[in-house]
Amino acid sequence: MQALTPADEDAAIAVCARRPDAHVFVASRIQEGALRTTPGCLLGYADREDPLGWRSLLWTGANVVPVDVGPDTAPDFAQRLRRRSRWASSLFGPADDVLRLWTLLTPSWGAPRAVRGSQPLMSTTVPPSELGLALEERVRLARPAEVDAVVPAAAAMFTEEIGYPPYVGSVTSYRRSVAALIEQGRTYVLSEGPDVVFKADVGSVALGTAQIQGVWLAPHLRGRRRAVPAMAAVVEAVLRDHAPRASLYVNDFNAAARATYARIGMREVGEFATILL
Known part of the structure; x- marks a missing residue:
């Protein structure tokens, strides 16, 4: 796992593009130049067998936002997050990823203000x-x-x-x-x-x-x-x-x-x- 740099921008966008509706928040921050202006804001879990080079990403700004963080990568991301005291205002994103991460973080980050465990993601292309x-x-x-x-x-x-x-x-x-x-x-x-x-x-x-x-x-x-x-x-x-x-x-x-x-x-x-x- 490592912090992504501006050289990783295109690959990170491509990871987000696997599910545009779910990952538009992180993709937009990358396109706005976050990897250049805020070093360390995006962590990546490398996958040498993946043509994109990254299996999972984790946005760590004012909010924590996972991108394809599965059972195999969540423990490493959680370990990295636990190194810092709780600083974020929220953790949000695809429900499985969020709840998986939160289960690992709860012992060190403590009780949340609220858990919104089911929020339907909706979209349309029709005016x-x-x-x-x-x-x-x-x-x-x-x-x-x-x-x-x-x-x-x-x-x-x-x-x-x-x-x-x-x-x-x-x-x-x-x-x-x-x-x-x-x-x-x-x-x-x-x-x-x-x-x-x-x-x-x-x-x-x-x-x-x-x-x-x-x-x-x-x-x-x-x-x-x-x-x-x-x-x-x-x-x-x-x-x-x-x-x-x-x-x-x-x-x-x-x-x-x-x-x-x-x-x-x-x-x-x-x-x-x-x-x-």
Whole structure:
């Protein structure tokens, strides 16, 4: 096992390409230059018999994300992770890989905040308009000048999903991360008056896949048939402007969200898990 370098970039991308829907997060970070700017962020388990040269990868940034970490490679990765005290905010990715790693890490990393053991991974290549769905025409890209309007929506989504707020005290760092997505043209919003009442982000783009995250609808609009046309508009734009495939993962217990995604044509293609630390 070793840390990958910029010379390994193409081979690492090829490993991720075995399952684009599942590994778009890691692939996008590689394409953004992480192997050059953050040495040691990606570990690889070599396989001399594999033409790609790597059997498994493990992203070790603010989150830990496995790529094809099977029973044969998980113990070595876990041993490497145990050398450091728990630093990550989460461990997420394909459910089998995540839960396998977590079983090995639990004795040293301790109890998690939460275990989301089953999160359907869903994707589509079909624009919702081709399915005859109405699109919410007011959904659009957020503008840089609207950062302060988007931050409350983003923070509300984070708090509902994770169980605690994304910042305490100064909002500066969190505001910067929200602004970065907006500046990249990756945040879609629906505003009513001065308030953002719907939001969705494109968190990762690679391998012909764009992964949607951070979906939020204001509580007072839930149950009023507003989610389907808003999400349909987002997926329509993502397929047009970002990648030919749109994907996301959702908690298995979130029946309303799963129904919305199925209604706009997304189908289950795998299963994720997330360990919140």
